[in-house]
Amino acid sequence: MSDTNARIAEIVNGNDVVLFMKGTPLFPQCGFSSRAIAILDHLGVEYASVDVLQDMEIRQGIKAFSDWPTIPQLYVKGEFVGGSDIMMEMYEAGELQQLMAESQVKTAS
Numbered sequence: 300m301s302d303t304n305a306r307i308a309e310i311v312n313g314n315d316v317v318l319f320m321k322g323t324p325l326f327p328q329c330g331f332s333s334r335a336i337a338i339l340d341h342l343g344v345e346y347a348s349v350d351v352l353q354d355m356e357i358r359q360g361i362k363a364f365s366d367w368p369t370i371p372q373l374y375v376k377g378e379f380v381g382g383s384d385i386m387m388e389m390y391e392a393g394e395l396q397q398l399m400a401e402s403q404v405k406t407a408s
Contacts, residue, residue: 303360311364311374315404316346319361320371324348331383335371338383338390345405376402 310317316339322328324336339346351358351370358370365372365379373380375398380386389395 301360303356304364307357307360307364310347310349312377314347314374315376315402316344316399317374318346318348318371319351319357319374320348321350321352323350328352331369332371335373335383335386338386338395339373340407342390342396342399343406344399345407375399375404 318332318335318339320327320332320335322332324340327333327336336348349357349361351361361370361372362368367379367382369382371383373382373386380389380395380398386395389398
């Protein structure tokens, strides 16, 4: 396992919910990341975020790690969920809320 893969695995496994995104939750740098943050904030769950624009190794490595070509990428309890389109579809169907509840994800304080 490469150093980058090990770093990504540590981040994914060290947080119940983590979003690899462009920018930060306060200053998303693309519309898809902004939409992903809006969904997570609306769910009211605790989450970590990783700004892939600050680390090119993570930016490229996360695509190989998940075998998913785009960013943002959401992970819940170590499992890859998808990007903002999948998050939106799951949210609208009530599946994302159910996943968070079943995964016993903490609510944001």
